[in-house]
Amino acid sequence: MAEAGQGRKRATRYNFIVGLPRSGSTMLAALLNQNPRFRASGTSAAQIIFQMLYNQFSGDSELSALLDDDQRRAVMHGVIDAVHHDRGDADVVFDTNRRWLLRAEQLVALYPLCRFIITVRDPARVVSSLERARRSLTFRQSKLFDPDTTLAQRVNRLMSDDGIVGQSLNLVQDALMGPLSERMIVIDYDRLLAAPAETMDLLYTFLREPTFAHDFQDFSFDLPRLDTFLNTPGLHSIRGPLRPATTEMLLPEKMAERLSERAVWTDVPGTQAVRLLAG
Numbered sequence: 001m002a003e004a005g006q007g008r009k010r011a012t013r014y015n016f017i018v019g020l021p022r023s024g025s026t027m028l029a030a031l032l033n034q035n036p037r038f039r040a041s042g043t044s045a046a047q048i049i050f051q052m053l054y055n056q057f058s059g060d061s062e063l064s065a066l067l068d069d070d071q072r073r074a075v076m077h078g079v080i081d082a083v084h085h086d087r088g089d090a091d092v093v094f095d096t097n098r099r100w101l102l103r104a105e106q107l108v109a110l111y112p113l114c115r116f117i118i119t120v121r122d123p124a125r126v127v128s129s130l131e132r133a134r135r136s137l138t139f140r141q142s143k144l145f146d147p148d149t150t151l152a153q154r155v156n157r158l159m160s161d162d163g164i165v166g167q168s169l170n171l172v173q174d175a176l177m178g179p180l181s182e183r184m185i186v187i188d189y190d191r192l193l194a195a196p197a198e199t200m201d202l203l204y205t206f207l208r209e210p211t212f213a214h215d216f217q218d219f220s221f222d223l224p225r226l227d228t229f230l231n232t233p234g235l236h237s238i239r240g241p242l243r244p245a246t247t248e249m250l251l252p253e254k255m256a257e258r259l260s261e262r263a264v265w266t267d268v269p270g271t272q273a274v275r276l277l278a279g
Helices: 025-032 046-058 069-083 098-110 123-135 151-159 166-176 189-194 196-207 224-229 253-260
Strands: 013-019 038-043 092-096 116-120 184-188 274-276
Touching: 013 025, 013 098, 013 166, 025 038, 025 092, 025 116, 046 069, 046 098, 069 098, 098 116, 098 166, 116 166, 116 189, 123 151, 123 253, 151 166, 151 253, 166 184, 184 189, 184 196, 189 196, 196 274
Parallel strands: 013 092, 013 116, 038 092, 116 184, 184 274
Antiparallel strands: none
């Protein structure tokens, strides 16, 4: 049954793009947006607002006593609809935020047909990409990094349980071992780059959508306001053509090997997730 609401502009389906930073979520959004039936966001504000409300509903605030569960459901549904109010004629919306995995149970309750696309990449390559972004800023300080730190300190911070890479790895591992794993597909960044047509066809099959002929040569996507806020211009700027990554590894060999071992999605006993891994 379609997840249509009473308003004529409510999308029939929502899906959620999650996973690691620097692992192809923006690229995937750019490709999905080529399909006129789809609307895909880059990193979205919906999760932040959703989480704030969830905390208020579950806490000691007066708000928690003034709404029943049906009202809470309607408000949460309205948050995501409001963020995507300009979706036009799109039938399927993809909202992107790696922290959605924290609220997967609530999303499934709101959208019984929803699915989760988990983009992943060798953690060493993720950290190297973030370090490359930092080094590109000669005379400005990115908000992604603490100032006056060594490479080892930056890596340890990124990989800590509350760091942007470490937390994402923990969320992915927890999700793939959880009861909702059959709703999840893992797409490795290198697999997408090496075999884009095959990967996208398999994604469409997982989403139960008719296939679409994507253009892997000419596509683009930008989030200039977010990049300006992070003081890291171009961090979420994507331009075609799509081709295998050839960037230099910026981490020492031993450090890179240690981080690569954190690829938690490669061996998850009992998971029901579809995994499109690199060869």
